[in-house]
Amino acid sequence: MKKYLLIIALLALIGSVVAYRMYNKPHVETAGSIADVVITPAELLAAYDQDEMKADSMYLDKIVQIEGIILKINEVENGGSISLDTGNPMSSIICEFENKADVANVKVGDQVKVKGFCTGKLMDIVLSRCSL
Amino acid sequence: MKHLVIVLSLFLISSVAVNAQKYFTKTGHISFYSDTPIEKIEGHNKSSSCVLDLATGKMEFGALVKGFQFEKALMQEHFNENYMESNKFPKATFKGQIDNYKDIVPTKNGKVNVKVSGKLTIHGVTKDVTTDGVVTVNNGKIDADAQFNVLVADYGITVPSLVKDQIAKSVKVKVDVTLEALK
Numbered sequence: 681m682k683k684y685l686l687i688i689a690l691l692a693l694i695g696s697v698v699a700y701r702m703y704n705k706p707h708v709e710t711a712g713s714i715a716d717v718v719i720t721p722a723e724l725l726a727a728y729d730q731d732e733m734k735a736d737s738m739y740l741d742k743i744v745q746i747e748g749i750i751l752k753i754n755e756v757e758n759g760g761s762i763s764l765d766t767g768n769p770m771s772s773i774i775c776e777f778e779n780k781a782d783v784a785n786v787k788v789g790d791q792v793k794v795k796g797f798c799t800g801k802l803m804d805i806v807l808s809r810c811s812l
Numbered sequence: 813m814k815h816l817v818i819v820l821s822l823f824l825i826s827s828v829a830v831n832a833q834k835y836f837t838k839t840g841h842i843s844f845y846s847d848t849p850i851e852k853i854e855g856h857n858k859s860s861s862c863v864l865d866l867a868t869g870k871m872e873f874g875a876l877v878k879g880f881q882f883e884k885a886l887m888q889e890h891f892n893e894n895y896m897e898s899n900k901f902p903k904a905t906f907k908g909q910i911d912n913y914k915d916i917v918p919t920k921n922g923k924v925n926v927k928v929s930g931k932l933t934i935h936g937v938t939k940d941v942t943t944d945g946v947v948t949v950n951n952g953k954i955d956a957d958a959q960f961n962v963l964v965a966d967y968g969i970t971v972p973s974l975v976k977d978q979i980a981k982s983v984k985v986k987v988d989v990t991l992e993a994l995k
Contacts, residue, residue, distance in 0.1 A: 702886065703884070703886055704884065704886075705884070705885050705886050706885060707885040707888075708885070736899075736902065740878065740899070740902075741878070754838075754839040755839070755990070756839055756841065756858045757841055757858070757988070759858060761839055761858060761859070763838075772838075774838060774839065774859045776858055776859060776879075776881075778881075797878075799859075799876045799878035799879045800876045800878055800879070800902050800903075801876075802838070802859070802860075802861050802874045802875070802876055802903070803838055803861050803874075804838050804859070804861075806859040806876055806879050808859075808878075808879060808881060809881070
């Protein structure tokens with residue numbers, strides 16, 4: 681009888697540890713991850729302009745690596761954000777960073793390589809949780 | 813000839829003035845808060861777009877649902893997959909109107925309390941929304957802040973009974989955008 685109780689207690693303990701770890705599962709970091717797609721800003725925009733549904737199916741939630749020129753450092757609260765040139769003045773690639781410090785050492789005109797999760801296109805294509 | 817020059821220059825000045833009536837941002841901050849005694853959940857989207865036309869008072873917002881970031885990865889996953897179905901409904905939009913838009917003078921710094929009404933589309937469902945907001949003119953830039961509540965059930969989002977105590981029935985939405993003149 682005592683043995684069963686022990687087993688049940690052990691199972692409950694394992695169960696709660698697993699549940700706790702699942703609940704606190706960390707975000708996948710783009711820094712250190714291998715990109716799913718390597719593409720240029722212009723190619724990514726062209727794919728979205730041609731067929732948004734198709735582009736979403738190819739890039740959404742994927743880690744996309746792009747290299748481009750910084751058009752603008754965006755002012756955001758608690759975090760960093762830069763816009764990369766696509767060659768089209770209407771649409772840039774907005775890259776969101778979790779911390780302002782992530783983009784403290786870059787300036788407008790710099791060429792940078794960014795990895796981020798593609799979250800789709802509004803006016804601009806947005807990459808989130810980026811790393812340089 | 814002289815008249816023509818005057819008319820032309822007047823026309824030019826007025827068209828410049830009309831152009832300067834549109835304000836926009838592509839990096840607006842929209843956040844929402846679900847508070848229950850069991851769990852506090854908040855999501856932040858910092859790449860929301862907003863266009864305000866001061867000539868008509870029309871205001872439009874757009875946000876990518878997948879652009880909302882959460883503290884915990886699991887919350888973000890559930891938000892996208894179970895509740896917002898962001899693969900099916902990737903965007904949330906608001907199209908509306910500032911009723912007293914004429915009170916906003918872009919050349920004069922100051923605060924204006926505004927009333928905004930329009931149509932909010934979330935999860936493929938469109939509903940009428942009215943809210944109070946504050947517009948602040950600050951050296952040619954326009955700050956717009958508003959806060960309102962949406963009922964999760966209004967937008968066809970079903971919360972399983974197992975987690976119904978963890979997710980608020982009424983979610984607070986905060987809008988905080990800084991708009992620049994469209995050149």
